[in-house]
Amino acid sequence: MIQVSDPSHLYSLAIHQVGNMSQDEALIYSYGPVDLNDQEKTTLLLNYLMKPFQKNEEYYNLQHSSGELNQNYVYKLATTIFESNDNLYNASKLIAKYLFETVQDPKVKGGKLFIAYFTYILVDGEEVNAVGIFKSESIETYMKVSPNQKEIYDFESDQGINLSKLDKGCIIFNLEKDKGYKVAIVDSKSKEGAYWKDEFLNVIKRDDSHAKTDLVIELCSNFLQDKITDHFEMNRAEQVDLLNRASDYFKDKDQFDIQEFSNEVLMQEEVIESFKSHKKSYEDYMEIEIPESFDISTQVVKKKAKEFKRKIKLDSNFLLEITSETNRIEKGLDEETGLSYYKLYFKEEQ
Structure with missing residues (x-):
C-alpha cells in the first residue's frame, strides 16, 4: 500500500507538454517549477496523482538489457534527483525530452507530463522519498454554471483534466538502488501499446513473493x-x-x-x-x-x-460452478434424446 496525505510531502513539481513527434506535435517546457504554496490546489493535485496507487500490490525494477543500470535513462535521472532535489526541474526537462523522443507510435496521445519529488511517502509501512512521473493524456469538456450580475444562472464550457482518471504514472522509491529501485506503475491504457512500461521506463517485475x-x-x-x-x-x-x-x-x-x-x-x-x-x-x-x-x-x-475457472458451461443454458467434491457428480448419456447429462448428489439446498 502506498500513502501520502500531507500536501507538504509533495516537495517540488514541474509540468511540461509532451506531444507526439510522429504527429508533428511539439515538446513545450515550462519556464520553471510549479508554485505549491496554495494548499487547497496542492491537495487536489496530490489526490489526483496518488489515488490510483493506494491499493498497489505489484512492484517493478528499472532495468537495461546491457545489465548496466546507468544505461537506463530514467534510472540515471531519478538518481540525480535523489542526490539533490534541487535537480528536479532540470532533470524533468530531460525526462520530458526522453519521452518525446522515445514514443514512435502515432496512436499515442500527447499530454501533460508531471514530474514530482515526494518526501516521507509511505510504501508498505516504510517511509521513504520518491520521484513520480505522471502523464495525463485525456482532456475532457466540462461545464461551469454560475450566476451573472443579475443573479441569473449562466453556463460556459471549457476543457481540462478529469481529476478522477490518471492515464499513466510511475513512482520510483528511493529503495533498492542497486536493483533498479522499487517502482510502482499505473497504466490505464496499457492495451493501446506498451510504450510506457517497456520503452520509456524499461522495467521488469520485481523479484519478490x-x-x-x-x-x-x-x-x-x-x-x-x-x-x-x-x-x-x-x-x-x-x-x-x-x-x-x-x-x-x-x-x-x-x-x-x-x-x-x-x-x-x-x-x-x-x-x-x-x-x-x-x-x-x-x-x-x-x-x-x-x-x-x-x-x-x-x-x-x-x-x-x-x-x-471451476465452472462447467452446458450449451448456452446452464453454468455449473463446482468448488469441491467432484465425486458427487456423475456424467452420462441419455440414449433416447442423445443428450449428455450431469447427475448431482447433495444433502440439502442452501
Whole structure:
C-alpha cells in the first residue's frame, strides 16, 4: 500500500507538454517549477496523482538489457534527483525530452507530463522519498454554471483534466538502488501499446513473493485450463477437480514447493512429467527461471482466484460452478434424446 496525505510531502513539481513527434506535435517546457504554496490546489493535485496507487500490490525494477543500470535513462535521472532535489526541474526537462523522443507510435496521445519529488511517502509501512512521473493524456469538456450580475444562472464550457482518471504514472522509491529501485506503475491504457512500461521506463517485475506467486499461478492455470486436455483424456468435471485442488493448495499453503504441489495436486506421474515439460517450455518462452520454492503472497492468491475457472458451461443454458467434491457428480448419456447429462448428489439446498 502506498500513502501520502500531507500536501507538504509533495516537495517540488514541474509540468511540461509532451506531444507526439510522429504527429508533428511539439515538446513545450515550462519556464520553471510549479508554485505549491496554495494548499487547497496542492491537495487536489496530490489526490489526483496518488489515488490510483493506494491499493498497489505489484512492484517493478528499472532495468537495461546491457545489465548496466546507468544505461537506463530514467534510472540515471531519478538518481540525480535523489542526490539533490534541487535537480528536479532540470532533470524533468530531460525526462520530458526522453519521452518525446522515445514514443514512435502515432496512436499515442500527447499530454501533460508531471514530474514530482515526494518526501516521507509511505510504501508498505516504510517511509521513504520518491520521484513520480505522471502523464495525463485525456482532456475532457466540462461545464461551469454560475450566476451573472443579475443573479441569473449562466453556463460556459471549457476543457481540462478529469481529476478522477490518471492515464499513466510511475513512482520510483528511493529503495533498492542497486536493483533498479522499487517502482510502482499505473497504466490505464496499457492495451493501446506498451510504450510506457517497456520503452520509456524499461522495467521488469520485481523479484519478490508477489511476482513469483503471480507467475506460478499463471503457469499452473494455463496448464490445467488449456494444456492438460491436449495430452490426457478427461471430462470437464475431472478437470475442475484438478483446478479445485490447485486453488486450495495456494489458499492453504504459506510456501509454494513444486514437488509438494505436484504430489498433492497433480498426483499422477505422467501428469507431473507433462507439467514439468510445460514449465520448461514456459520458462524458455518467457526467458525466465521459475524457482522451485518461495513464499506465497496471499494478496495475489485473492486477486488471482478467478484464474482457476471451476465452472462447467452446458450449451448456452446452464453454468455449473463446482468448488469441491467432484465425486458427487456423475456424467452420462441419455440414449433416447442423445443428450449428455450431469447427475448431482447433495444433502440439502442452501
